[in-house]
Amino acid sequence: MATVVILGAGIGGVPCAYELRKQLGTEHQIVLVGASHRFEFTPSNPWVAVGWRDTAETGVDLTKPLKDHGIGFEPREARSIDPVGKRVVLADGRDIVYDYLVITTGPKLSFDEVPGLGPSGFTHSICTHAHAHEAWQAYERFLQNPGPVIIGAAPGASCFGPAYEFAMILDTDLRRRKMRDRVPMTYVTSEPYIGHMGLGGVGDSKGLMESELRQHHIKWVTNAKISRVEQGRLFAQEVDERGQPVRDHEMPFAYAMILPAFKGVDAVAAVPELCNPRGFVLIDEYQRSKKYPEIYSAGVCVAIPPVEVTPVPTGAPKTGYMIESMVTAICENIRAAIDGKMPAAKATWNAICLADFGDTGVAFVALPEIPPRNVTWAKKGKWVHLGKIAFEKYFLHKVRSGSVTPVYETYVLKALGVERLKSGPG
Secondary structure (H helix, E strand, O other): OOEEEEEOOOOOHHHHHHHHHHHHOOOOEEEEEOOOOEEEOHHHHHHHOOOOOOOOOOEEEOHHHHHHOOOEEEOOOEEEEEOOOOEEEEOOOOEEEOOEEEEOOOOEEOHHHOOOOOOOOOOEOOOOHHHHHHHHHHHHHHHHOOOOEEEEEOOOOOOOHHHHHHHHHHHHHHHHOOOHHHOOEEEEOOOOOOOOOOOOOOOOHHHHHHHHHHHOOEEEEOOEEEEEEEOOEEEEEEEOOOOOEEEEEEEEOOEEEEEOOEEOOHHHHOOOOOEOOOOOEOEOOOOEEOOOOOEEEOOOOEOOOOOOOOOOOOOOOOOHHHHHHHHHHHHHHHHHHHOOOOOOOOOOOOEEEEEEOOOOEEEEEEEOOOOOOOEEEEEEOHHHHHHHHHHHHHHHHHHHHOOOOOHHHHHHHHHHOOHHHHHOOO
């Protein structure tokens, strides 16, 4: 009997546990380790931050569905990993011995890289349910005394979509409240241009997104190095395409949400020769660690090089469809390893994103994520807004029911009418 331990109970880890149970049957042990007993559907966090959703609606208690499928569950953080002894040490001191380890922890949020950034400083975040709930509480207070708003992303950030989403959703909410005219908004980002999104642009995303910001009266500062944040003030240096200083900005705000750069979580980053200097897991084409063949990894915690060099550092995003593809490859390769076969499954690193803008939205497709691409386009429509709402319900239902159906493949691709993307290169 083999024991597979999965670190991280998010969009990568939970589907991985369910799919492994289907692949391996009941004769092998699967243990999921997560920091909490609840699964969080993080794409809903921009809605939570304006009160359109409650965290109770966008999460699932994993205890019963995992038990129903014969999956062990440890709702606590991992303290360390011993890759030689093949064991994971939990926060309470207990350890779990594994034959195979799958790392799907997501990132460590590096607010500390910018003084004053983050919920413990002077800006808000929508990276977790707890952060989004705090952002909503602050937004309620802001509505009593509105003023300038700054939304954006710090140097080194790789996940820009939620920042654009939150800017547009906040704009929509303020318009509905008849308060938009009292709230100047500015988007401040490390991207070299609007619509870059860590992807080097997708189709005409630059023109499309600049037009959206202009139509919604949102100013912007690109190539921005946010250096520090104080109470009610954000400081950033704008640079040119060569990285040379152009202008120093001191910007007042009454409310700010800035996405941070990511790093690998401490327990993973501390393993010798497992990760790059930022703590992201180095993997081969089969999603395996380059140093430890029994360790696999998927999702935001995987090391992917930037799409291109930018004046202010930006990273490449890992979208849900890409994560799902990584997980599927891992499950097939672990099954092969148990059967004494060589790995053969490879993920298709394609980027597909549904970005909700409050009452409309934009769908982005980049195949593969890293240029040159075979397919690249961006399309706007109310159908994206409605599609993301429906997808939220669909994904949460799958988590509750324990289905292993590839949800992005069966729902998003069909919704977009681009089934051919399933076999796209990457």
